[in-house]
Amino acid sequence: MTTHTTNKQATVSLVEAKARTIRTRIINMLGAAGSGHPGGSLSAADIVTTLYFHEMNHNAAEPRWPGRDRFVLSKGHAAPVLYAALAESGYFPREDLATLRKIDSHLQGHPDMNKTPGVEISTGSLGMGFSAAVGMALGLKIDKSESRVYTLIGDGESQEGIIWEASMFAPQHKLDNLVGILDYNNLQIDGRVSDIVDIRPAAAKWSAFGWHTIEIDGHNIEQIIGALDEAKSIKGKPTMIIANTVKGKNVSFMEGQVDFHGKAPSKDEVAQACGEIEASGPLG
Amino acid sequence: MSEKRATREAYGETLIELGRVNPNIVVLEADLAKSTTTIKFKKEFPDRFFDCGVAEQNMMAMAAGLATTGKICFTGSFAMFATGRAFEQVRNTIAYPSLNVKICPTHAGITVGADGGSHQTIEDIALMRVIPGMTVIVPADYYEAKKAIAKAVEIDGPVYVRLGRATLPMIFDEDYDFVPGKAIVLREGTDVTIFATGIMVSSSLVAAESLAKDGISAEVINISTIKPLDDNAIIESAVKTGRVVVAEEHSIIGGLGSAVAELLCEKHPVPVARVGIKDVFGRSGEPAELLKYYGLTDEDISQAAKGLLGK
Numbered sequence: 372m373t374t375h376t377t378n379k380q381a382t383v384s385l386v387e388a389k390a391r392t393i394r395t396r397i398i399n400m401l402g403a404a405g406s407g408h409p410g411g412s413l414s415a416a417d418i419v420t421t422l423y424f425h426e427m428n429h430n431a432a433e434p435r436w437p438g439r440d441r442f443v444l445s446k447g448h449a450a451p452v453l454y455a456a457l458a459e460s461g462y463f464p465r466e467d468l469a470t471l472r473k474i475d476s477h478l479q480g481h482p483d484m485n486k487t488p489g490v491e492i493s494t495g496s497l498g499m500g501f502s503a504a505v506g507m508a509l510g511l512k513i514d515k516s517e518s519r520v521y522t523l524i525g526d527g528e529s530q531e532g533i534i535w536e537a538s539m540f541a542p543q544h545k546l547d548n549l550v551g552i553l554d555y556n557n558l559q560i561d562g563r564v565s566d567i568v569d570i571r572p573a574a575a576k577w578s579a580f581g582w583h584t585i586e587i588d589g590h591n592i593e594q595i596i597g598a599l600d601e602a603k604s605i606k607g608k609p610t611m612i613i614a615n616t617v618k619g620k621n622v623s624f625m626e627g628q629v630d631f632h633g634k635a636p637s638k639d640e641v642a643q644a645c646g647e648i649e650a651s652g653p654l655g
Numbered sequence: 656m657s658e659k660r661a662t663r664e665a666y667g668e669t670l671i672e673l674g675r676v677n678p679n680i681v682v683l684e685a686d687l688a689k690s691t692t693t694i695k696f697k698k699e700f701p702d703r704f705f706d707c708g709v710a711e712q713n714m715m716a717m718a719a720g721l722a723t724t725g726k727i728c729f730t731g732s733f734a735m736f737a738t739g740r741a742f743e744q745v746r747n748t749i750a751y752p753s754l755n756v757k758i759c760p761t762h763a764g765i766t767v768g769a770d771g772g773s774h775q776t777i778e779d780i781a782l783m784r785v786i787p788g789m790t791v792i793v794p795a796d797y798y799e800a801k802k803a804i805a806k807a808v809e810i811d812g813p814v815y816v817r818l819g820r821a822t823l824p825m826i827f828d829e830d831y832d833f834v835p836g837k838a839i840v841l842r843e844g845t846d847v848t849i850f851a852t853g854i855m856v857s858s859s860l861v862a863a864e865s866l867a868k869d870g871i872s873a874e875v876i877n878i879s880t881i882k883p884l885d886d887n888a889i890i891e892s893a894v895k896t897g898r899v900v901v902a903e904e905h906s907i908i909g910g911l912g913s914a915v916a917e918l919l920c921e922k923h924p925v926p927v928a929r930v931g932i933k934d935v936f937g938r939s940g941e942p943a944e945l946l947k948y949y950g951l952t953d954e955d956i957s958q959a960a961k962g963l964l965g966k
């Protein structure tokens with residue numbers, strides 16, 4: 372369960388410290404696996420940490436508790452950030468993280484809802500998690516549930532047609548229990564999103580499609596919290612948070628580097644990356 | 656058999672060769688240019704390379720449109736997304752009007768490895784084989800992949816070429832004359848026939864070698880064109896040996912195993928054993944570990960052959 376602190380700055384500092392820990396776990400996990408996706412995991416670290424350690428009602432002791440809020444990692448290749456958040460929350464032992472992508476591990480290369488406790492739905496094929504999140508929000512709405520659904524999509528992922536099919540359905544059915552977050556790092560695999568198939572103007576597109584749209588710095592915990600609070604006050608339509616992010620955030624040699632989309636860090640790189648993250652502030 | 660290469664490596668290289676002689680070759684990619692190796696074509700022919708972004712369905716239907724303007728379109732991405740995500744675009748907008756589009760995705764099968772079950776297509780042969788008029792080719796090594804990609808241009812209509820990430824031993828060489836629709840006897844035998852495709856061809860040759868040590872004479876036939884199937888070659892060998900093993904890195908449902916069983920059931924029923932993925936999804940792991948886990952090693956092929964012989 373989330374603990375709410377009255378002091379705002381204290382809350383922000385706690386989440387920031389937790390985000391640093393999540394980042395070191397991501398790096399270590401990928402180093403041990405020898406393959407996987409650091410860039411998009413790090414760009415999403417502050418958002419996912421805020422969701423699990425501030426925003427969402429959830430219970431690691433009872434992963435399928437009906438009253439929980441749901442998180443869907445539509446950009447499933449960022450599985451390490453989700454696994455780190457789940458392990459830190461207590462869904463499974465932290466030691467499991469070192470088994471990522473190994474043949475007997477419950478931690479698959481892409482999230483598997485039947486193997487990993489806390490994973491709400493299997494993702495990995497881009498675009499589909501977002502539609503599944505819309506379906507979850509619809510189901511919860513039918514049941515008049517108080518639970519909310521959060522889903523993270525990539526900017527490259529936003530090129531999939533299914534994103535825009537779902538984007539029209541959600542406002543049609545007034546799914547105000549749904550919050551989408553766009554991890555807008557402007558990088559995909561083949562280069563800059565703006566050079567491949569541009570999604571600009573992203574905020575205007577989502578607004579035009581009937582979503583309440585908020586633009587923030589996706590690495591500013593205070594702004595993330597503020598946007599999530601604002602989303603709760605919006606009735607009758609879903610909210611899309613356009614989070615401007617940096618791929619590989621907080622690791623100097625990964626920041627903005629397309630090559631670290633899907634390449635694991637070497638042993639030396641793991642040490643350097645963790646050193647940089649630890650030097651940036653306390654762990655949580 | 657020392658040098659090993661992946662069939663995907665043949666893709667970008669062959670596209671460049673084709674691009675040099677044929678100005679109508681156009682290559683479409685869906686944000687995986689490095690993995691599929693189309694980046695090589697992009698470097699030499701930036702004007703005939705288009706990255707569609709992460710939008711496989713749009714890529715396939717656009718390829719159909721390009722084909723109507725006389726372009727010969729090669730479409731990339733991973734096999735999972737090219738045949739799965741975009742299945743109906745391929746079925747209705749490429750194949751139904753019989754348009755000249757070549758679908759040559761990479762990363763087919765479980766040898767994708769650590770990315771796991773969501774990325775390991777074990778259904779693509781079935782999906783492509785069931786479409787009327789689709790030619791389906793599964794190369795067994797780098798050279799066969801090169802020849803098949805080049806030959807695809809000479810076939811007027813949709814062609815699927817299944818490419819992989821795993822590095823494989825060489826079976827053929829630069830002089831190999833690939834003929835679409837023709838099965839190739841790689842080793843003659845009299846007790847059992849092993850029909851194999853893709854990565855399972857080299858392991859079938861290893862299996863035949865070990866079977867020989869046990870006094871079993873196995874015939875190994877490479878079925879690289881799964882559709883149209885070389886009916887005569889398959890029946891001829893089944894008549895000769897009377898026992899058939901089919902080996903593929905694909906579900907035992909709907910792939911080569913099914914194709915061979917369907918044919919032999921009608922034309923010359925003999926006992927058939929299918930070596931393939933037994934109706935389950937893949938998972939993360941090292942390719943070699945996964946082949947073992949799912950029963951796709953040369954030993955599994957030998958065991959299947961021995962089973963048919965009651966040994």
Ligand SMILES: Cc1ncc(C[n+]2csc(CCOP(=O)(O)OP(=O)(O)O)c2C)c(N)n1
Nearest residue numbers: 411495496497525526527528558559560686
């Ligand atoms: C349907 C589908 N097509 C292709 C891929 C391969 N793929 C994995 S990640 C990726 C790029 C995603 O870019 P983006 O959404 O911007 O992710 P991020 O930058 O946040 O890592 C691609 C093409 C996939 N997983 N699913």
Ligand SMILES: [Mg+2]
Nearest residue numbers: 526527558559
């Ligand atoms: Mg991105």
